[in-house]
Amino acid sequence: MRLVRAFLACCAFPFALSAQQAVDSARWNDVSTLRLVDRAIARRTAQLADTGLVDYVATAHGFLTFLAQVGDGFPDPPTVMKTDELAVEVYWRAPDRSKQRIIGRRDTLLLPTDIQYHRDHLAIIQNNFPSIIRLGDGDEVRDVPHPLSGPGRTAYDFAISDSMTLRTNDREIEVVMVRVRPRDDRQPRAVGAVYIDRATATVVRMAFSFTRAALRDQYLEDVSVVLENSLVDGRYWLPRRQEIEIRRSGSWMDFPSRGIIRGRWEICCVRPNADLSPSWFGGPEVVQASPQELKAYPFKGAILDQLPADVKAATNDDVRAVQEAARELVRAEALSRVRSTNPAARSISDLVRVNRVEGLAVGAGVRRTLGAGFSANLRGRYGTANRKGSGAIALTWRRADGTNAWLRALDDHADAGDEAEVSGVRNSFAAQEFGADYTDPYRERVVALGAGRAVADGWRWSVAVERRQERALEVHATPATGHYEPTLAAESLQGWRVGVDARRSSMSIGAATLALHVAIFTERDRVDVGARLDQSGWIGRGLVGLDVSVPAGPGTLVAHTLAAGVAGGFDAPTQRLVRVGGPVTGPGFAYHQFAGRAAVSQRLEWQRSVPFVPLRFGRFGTVPSTLTLAPFATGLWIDAPGAAGQGWHAALGVAVLALFDQLRVDVARGMPDGRWTFSVDLARSLWPIL
Numbered sequence: 001m002r003l004v005r006a007f008l009a010c011c012a013f014p015f016a017l018s019a020q021q022a023v024d025s026a027r028w029n030d031v032s033t034l035r036l037v038d039r040a041i042a043r044r045t046a047q048l049a050d051t052g053l054v055d056y057v058a059t060a061h062g063f064l065t066f067l068a069q070v071g072d073g074f075p076d077p078p079t080v081m082k083t084d085e086l087a088v089e090v091y092w093r094a095p096d097r098s099k100q101r102i103i104g105r106r107d108t109l110l111l112p113t114d115i116q117y118h119r120d121h122l123a124i125i126q127n128n129f130p131s132i133i134r135l136g137d138g139d140e141v142r143d144v145p146h147p148l149s150g151p152g153r154t155a156y157d158f159a160i161s162d163s164m165t166l167r168t169n170d171r172e173i174e175v176v177m178v179r180v181r182p183r184d185d186r187q188p189r190a191v192g193a194v195y196i197d198r199a200t201a202t203v204v205r206m207a208f209s210f211t212r213a214a215l216r217d218q219y220l221e222d223v224s225v226v227l228e229n230s231l232v233d234g235r236y237w238l239p240r241r242q243e244i245e246i247r248r249s250g251s252w253m254d255f256p257s258r259g260i261i262r263g264r265w266e267i268c269c270v271r272p273n274a275d276l277s278p279s280w281f282g283g284p285e286v287v288q289a290s291p292q293e294l295k296a297y298p299f300k301g302a303i304l305d306q307l308p309a310d311v312k313a314a315t316n317d318d319v320r321a322v323q324e325a326a327r328e329l330v331r332a333e334a335l336s337r338v339r340s341t342n343p344a345a346r347s348i349s350d351l352v353r354v355n356r357v358e359g360l361a362v363g364a365g366v367r368r369t370l371g372a373g374f375s376a377n378l379r380g381r382y383g384t385a386n387r388k389g390s391g392a393i394a395l396t397w398r399r400a401d402g403t404n405a406w407l408r409a410l411d412d413h414a415d416a417g418d419e420a421e422v423s424g425v426r427n428s429f430a431a432q433e434f435g436a437d438y439t440d441p442y443r444e445r446v447v448a449l450g451a452g453r454a455v456a457d458g459w460r461w462s463v464a465v466e467r468r469q470e471r472a473l474e475v476h477a478t479p480a481t482g483h484y485e486p487t488l489a490a491e492s493l494q495g496w497r498v499g500v501d502a503r504r505s506s507m508s509i510g511a512a513t514l515a516l517h518v519a520i521f522t523e524r525d526r527v528d529v530g531a532r533l534d535q536s537g538w539i540g541r542g543l544v545g546l547d548v549s550v551p552a553g554p555g556t557l558v559a560h561t562l563a564a565g566v567a568g569g570f571d572a573p574t575q576r577l578v579r580v581g582g583p584v585t586g587p588g589f590a591y592h593q594f595a596g597r598a599a600v601s602q603r604l605e606w607q608r609s610v611p612f613v614p615l616r617f618g619r620f621g622t623v624p625s626t627l628t629l630a631p632f633a634t635g636l637w638i639d640a641p642g643a644a645g646q647g648w649h650a651a652l653g654v655a656v657l658a659l660f661d662q663l664r665v666d667v668a669r670g671m672p673d674g675r676w677t678f679s680v681d682l683a684r685s686l687w688p689i690l
Helices: 002-024 032-047 151-157 291-296 315-337 424-435 686-687
Strands: 055-070 081-095 097-108 132-135 141-145 156-167 172-182 190-197 205-208 219-233 237-250 255-271 286-288 340-343 353-354 359-371 374-383 388-398 401-413 441-454 458-469 493-509 513-528 535-552 555-568 576-582 594-596 598-611 626-638 647-658 664-673 676-682
Touching: 002 255, 032 156, 032 172, 055 237, 055 686, 141 151, 151 156, 172 205, 219 255, 286 598, 353 424, 374 535, 424 676, 493 647, 555 576, 576 598, 594 598, 594 626
Parallel strands: 097 286
Antiparallel strands: 055 081, 055 255, 081 097, 132 141, 156 172, 172 190, 190 205, 205 219, 219 237, 237 255, 340 359, 353 359, 359 374, 374 388, 388 401, 401 441, 441 458, 458 493, 493 513, 513 535, 535 555, 555 598, 576 594, 598 626, 626 647, 647 664, 664 676
């Protein structure tokens, strides 16, 4: 236990130091900061009456998008499920009267969902929020005092952390960033920053998230809002751009899922002092035109063509930093919650699976939250064919900033190879019915100590030290038809391993979207089989995986690259060789047909929508009247001196993606020594939970 505590302390120290430095760099509640805050509160209290602004009219164009993330770590980018495009007439009258009328609305459904939005999400936020902040008609955020209000003056701490100069045609405007944090984060409060015009004390921009106590729905992870104003007629700071993001997360067993609502609004054509009648503001604040009028609104182009390119990403860097600070506070409170015990499983295949070693295997798991960031996880599985059990136990520590560490012991099956070629559910069905088991299992016993961090910009890294033993497994099951191939002739070995793993789930370079995975480990093994009895030494192994997606003409070019290699002072054990072949790394060839000390697999695919018959799913929507057609080419190279597969191989094929692109059918031909292959599976984005 001392070793674990020392390890955790070493991992946490640099992050705790940097956090302390950040706090010390901001002078909270100093005289100059509070003087500026008091002026801003007075300006808001006056409701702009001294500026001569009586009312204004504007139009707003916005997108309300529902996105989803599924799987461990919530991989980016999230998947767009539904997008609504809206046109809204905006009316305001002093001191705080607001009226908005939705005059155009259209949507497109990309995945089945029956999501319904709160009415206040269909319009913009007026007055930079009233003195008491509410969102989602009070179901999401309620009873939060505005930082620039009378109650907010004593409920929050303030610190000036930066300033900038905005230049217009006739003036320079100094804008000051004032950070805001609650004095009691157990109360419903906002967290973030306000940007204030130093000369007039008027709000130029606000970026807020909220404490856990402010979120009314237990499944809400966080709510963030960005409001930007612009100078109209050289006198009035009025709405220009707004963003809202609502993240809701949950899990069944241990399958993590997250739903995200993102609203993006652009406000234009602001006309001050339009002489609006007070009677115009009666009734509900947000109203909607007739269905015929909404449908007739002249939107430009297709809705997906107009969708902001960055809708899958967070907002600009400084605002994102403010949001992440608020989210960290919410996560910290969540980690300190009372202890609880819950069932746990990482995927459907953890509960039930079929393979040639275990036959039908059933499993279960339990997770115990211990408080202070600690949790314990126990999982087990029993194979009905081999009549043996397997399982793992882990103690995990996690901090709100994404730092984590673990101590883990397991006795389970591992799979030789670097890429899953099929989903777990598909493999179980094919193994049971046809004897087609796309795994190369071997037994491993491991004790591991590791640490890592999930950084806000999307990077995730980890380092681990392991003591491991491995040996071969045997076929025990019988399929319904056909027969199973022999298992991998894995060599018995034992030794130490040190490994580093880093991945970035989404990053943009120009118009391209990239995902990167790099893994490196070195190990000292003792091999105890056959003529190599007692041979030992160091070997190293590396892996680079890269996924790239970039627009190309009327479609999208998608590339998948895998490169891996092993080197060392003695021949690598069989289970360490690089293996390619199968629907992902080598379509047109048998599963793991090629094995060697190094391999590269490169796949290029051009995806384009083609017309199809729409299908209806009741309240979950209608499948778009398109399919995605994806011709592809794959080239692979294997370094296997003396083996039949040495050198270059290629394949050509075509895929059809249907049912919201979640069902994929592939046909491919390997050349020159390949064969025709046919594959049906669910989308790879779903594989982590299958």
